[in-house]
Amino acid sequence: MxxxxxxPALQVALPLIAAPLCSLLRRPGVAWGFATxxxxxxxxxAALLLAQVLSEGTLIYExxxxxxxxxxxxxxxxxxxxxxxxxxxxxxxxxxxxxxTVTAEVPAEQHNLFYAAWLLCLxxxxxxxxxxxxxxVFVFLEISSLSSYVLIAASNDRRAxxxxxxxxxxxxxxxxxxxIGVGLIYMMTGTLNISDMAERLPDVANTRPxxxxxxxxxxxxxxxxxxxPLHLWLPNAxxxxxxxxxxxxxxxxxxVSIYVLLRFEFVVFGVDIGIANFHFSEFLMPLCVxxxxxxxxxxxxxxxxxxxxxxxxxxxxxxxxxxxxxxxLDGMTAGIVHLFNHAMIKSALFMVMGCIMLxxxxxxxxxxxxxxxxxxxxxxxxxxxxxxxxxVPLTVGFISKWYLILGALEEGGYGFAIAAxxxxxxxxxxxxxxxxxxxxxxxxxxxGAAEITEAPLGMLIPTWLLIxxxxxxxxxxxxxxxxxxxxxxxxxxxxx
Amino acid sequence: MIHHLIxxxxxxxxxxxxxxxxxxxxxxxxxxxxxxxxxxxxxxxAFILYAMxxxxxxxxxxxxxxxxxxxVAAGLILYAGVGFASIVLGGNYLDYDVLxxxxxxxxxxxxxxxxxxxxxxxxxxxxxxFYMFSGRGRD
Amino acid sequence: MELLGQFNYWVFIVLMMTGFYVVIARGNLxxxxxxxxxxxxxxxxxxxxxxKIFGGTAPILIEGADDTVIYSNPLPHVLxxxxxxxxxxxxxxxxxxxxxxxxxxxxVEEDEIQQLDEET
Numbered sequence: 001m002x003x004x005x006x007x008p009a010l011q012v013a014l015p016l017i018a019a020p021l022c023s024l025l026r027r028p029g030v031a032w033g034f035a036t037x038x039x040x041x042x043x044x045x046a047a048l049l050l051a052q053v054l055s056e057g058t059l060i061y062e063x064x065x066x067x068x069x070x071x072x073x074x075x076x077x078x079x080x081x082x083x084x085x086x087x088x089x090x091x092x093x094x095x096x097x098x099x100x101t102v103t104a105e106v107p108a109e110q111h112n113l114f115y116a117a118w119l120l121c122l123x124x125x126x127x128x129x130x131x132x133x134x135x136x137v138f139v140f141l142e143i144s145s146l147s148s149y150v151l152i153a154a155s156n157d158r159r160a161x162x163x164x165x166x167x168x169x170x171x172x173x174x175x176x177x178x179x180i181g182v183g184l185i186y187m188m189t190g191t192l193n194i195s196d197m198a199e200r201l202p203d204v205a206n207t208r209p210x211x212x213x214x215x216x217x218x219x220x221x222x223x224x225x226x227x228x229p230l231h232l233w234l235p236n237a238x239x240x241x242x243x244x245x246x247x248x249x250x251x252x253x254x255x256v257s258i259y260v261l262l263r264f265e266f267v268v269f270g271v272d273i274g275i276a277n278f279h280f281s282e283f284l285m286p287l288c289v290x291x292x293x294x295x296x297x298x299x300x301x302x303x304x305x306x307x308x309x310x311x312x313x314x315x316x317x318x319x320x321x322x323x324x325x326x327x328x329l330d331g332m333t334a335g336i337v338h339l340f341n342h343a344m345i346k347s348a349l350f351m352v353m354g355c356i357m358l359x360x361x362x363x364x365x366x367x368x369x370x371x372x373x374x375x376x377x378x379x380x381x382x383x384x385x386x387x388x389x390x391x392v393p394l395t396v397g398f399i400s401k402w403y404l405i406l407g408a409l410e411e412g413g414y415g416f417a418i419a420a421x422x423x424x425x426x427x428x429x430x431x432x433x434x435x436x437x438x439x440x441x442x443x444x445x446x447x448g449a450a451e452i453t454e455a456p457l458g459m460l461i462p463t464w465l466l467i468x469x470x471x472x473x474x475x476x477x478x479x480x481x482x483x484x485x486x487x488x489x490x491x492x493x494x495x496x
Numbered sequence: 497m498i499h500h501l502i503x504x505x506x507x508x509x510x511x512x513x514x515x516x517x518x519x520x521x522x523x524x525x526x527x528x529x530x531x532x533x534x535x536x537x538x539x540x541x542a543f544i545l546y547a548m549x550x551x552x553x554x555x556x557x558x559x560x561x562x563x564x565x566x567x568v569a570a571g572l573i574l575y576a577g578v579g580f581a582s583i584v585l586g587g588n589y590l591d592y593d594v595l596x597x598x599x600x601x602x603x604x605x606x607x608x609x610x611x612x613x614x615x616x617x618x619x620x621x622x623x624x625x626f627y628m629f630s631g632r633g634r635d
Numbered sequence: 636m637e638l639l640g641q642f643n644y645w646v647f648i649v650l651m652m653t654g655f656y657v658v659i660a661r662g663n664l665x666x667x668x669x670x671x672x673x674x675x676x677x678x679x680x681x682x683x684x685x686x687k688i689f690g691g692t693a694p695i696l697i698e699g700a701d702d703t704v705i706y707s708n709p710l711p712h713v714l715x716x717x718x719x720x721x722x723x724x725x726x727x728x729x730x731x732x733x734x735x736x737x738x739x740x741x742x743v744e745e746d747e748i749q750q751l752d753e754e755t
Contacts, residue, residue, distance in 0.1 A: 153735065161735050183711075
């Protein structure tokens with residue numbers, strides 16, 4: 001058999017075997033180089049898979065040669081392939097970037113273990129996206145979560161330890177809730193294969209265990225992707241984690257969990273589960289509106305820029321799930337395309353913060369006075385990323401918001417109110433981005449700051465690559481919106 | 497250090513049997529109850545018992561921390577390596593059928609190697625966790 | 636009688652809520668981990684109850700047995716073995732974080748840690 005047929009397995013198995021190998025590489029630079037190489041190969045595999053799916057349709061890979069529904073299968077359709085591409089692309093850009101910040105923030109003797117955990121986290125995230133087995137999702141969810149606790153705690157700030165602990169407790173509760181939900185479904189349907197579940201569920205849909213399962217899975221996964229008001233772990237975790245880890249996790253971990261929600265709510269519970277007029281969107285929608293209003297408002301009052309960005313993430317998660325909760329093609333397209341766009345925006349902004357952390361040693365707003373003159377390239381990247389976050393035309397942020405508002409207006413009545421709320425939240429984001437930009441460009445630099453220099457090229461190039469992608473995909477939307485539309489149609493069961 | 501004579505003598509007698517039982521559980525895994533995870537824990541338990549009675553330094557002389565780290569990685573590499581071997585031999589990832597001349601033998605062989613990988617990693621990880629926790633705050 | 640017949644599911648719920656309560660109510664970080672363990676253990680019990688078939692034996696093929704032999708469903712057991720491993724890993728990571736928190740802050744009480752953070 002050719003290698004092409006094994007791509008789904010290699011996508012996960014390659015970073016999996018690379019992680020222990022990496023832990024054996026004692027020289028810090030070597031461990032980093034190896035991780036970078038692996039992340040690039042993973043990206044190539046993800047790109048090939050997407051191309052293969054777009055031309056040939058859904059791919060099925062039987063692990064160990066055991067056919068579904070007995071064996072674990074990897075099922076790659078448009079939405080999986082898109083998720084894989086997001087995770088792999090962010091991995092491939094952030095891993096080369098990580099070198100300088102990790103050297104500065106993590107003790108040298110732990111670098112091999114740090115990159116091993118990094119690769120394991122990548123394995124877990126890719127695994128969640130690719131697998132077609134509900135229990136396997138749990139296993140990969142825990143692989144990625146456990147390694148991300150370790151990555152967050154690797155920071156030299158002691159507050160990172162409590163942040164990681166808090167994340168561990170809430171993350172474990174979320175994963176265990178998911179496990180209970182899967183158990184209840186297994187009890188009623190006798191299968192763990194997600195597509196098989198979807199087929200068998202209608203027979204038992206109107207039963208209490210299935211409704212309880214829907215509740216457990218929704219709440220458990222919502223904890224994992226930090227939907228307001230279950231977001232408590234997120235601000236601390238992103239603020240105190242090493243810069244590279246913030247950039248990587250902010251762009252991938254929550255997105256993959258939202259994908260799991262999509263899979264379950266539309267593919268598995270897509271049927272009428274017997275509660276009169278029940279749609280999960282009815283209770284997710286108000287939470288989403290609260291999420292972006294509250295997230296943006298709280299972000300304005302933050303003095304730590306990483307924390308500000310973390311609260312902005314809470315708001316952005318609100319946008320994504322809001323799009324999904326409309327149950328319409330436009331809304332869903334907006335949600336999925338924003339998964340991709342926000343990954344690029346937030347990762348780029350956190351990478352800028354990593355550059356500043358390296359040179360200034362702090363990301364408090366008060367320490368950034370006049371930084372725009374010392375680090376022109378870095379700060380200009382922040383400005384462009386910020387514009388994209390706000391949703392200015394010609395950036396990806398605009399594309400997401402455009403589709404989101406289209407989706408909202410389609411709802412009629414309350415849709416106008418939601419569209420207005422999205423616009424208000426965007427205005428709020430203008431304020432918090434402006435606070436940083438104002439300080440960086442219009443305040444005089446404090447005495448003795450002259451020795452601050454531009455960030456090293458190894459960090460600037462990946463950052464600008466992502467900023468460039470922000471602009472490119474803001475103009476050229478065929479790939480992102482096209483794929484997102486196909487994925488949305490697939491989830492809603494509509495033929496385009 | 498106080499010399500607990502009776503526990504020391506008993507443990508010295510017991511450890512070989514614990515290790516032997518660990519091996520039994522390990523290699524029985526492909527056609528009966530047992531397997532790498534349980535065996536690894538039993539194996540590690542023997543080491544931890546030794547370390548608790550004879551001190552961490554003695555235990556680390558038998559099984560140095562650096563070697564442990566190697567075994568943690570080696571087991572996982574063995575596991576994933578079997579998967580790659582089955583791809584090379586023409587099957588799917590982790591498809592044991594192709595590992596020998598006929599599928600039944602292949603399954604036996606595959607499970608044996610996989611369980612060995614699991615056993616090595618689990619034993620090493622448990623001992624590693626013990627070393628980490630008990631060695632903390634000493635230096 | 637039907638309620639009593641589902642005895643193990645009741646135990647599952649009681650254990651789950653106990654664990655959950657400990658996680659939320661206790662300020663001591665080690666106790667929180669213990670609560671988390673109870674919470675996870677309850678789910679193990681739930682899965683194992685699910686796999687039990689009345690009158691079923693251990694799912695090992697008996698040579699020469701006829702078709703009347705009923706086996707328990709082995710799949711939930713296998714799943715739970717995996718979940719136990721995940722639980723062990725979570726506990727290990729959680730406790731090692733507690734050890735490092737204790738080294739950095741000198742305490743494992745949540746409110747004291749918060750106080751120390753606010754001071755700086």
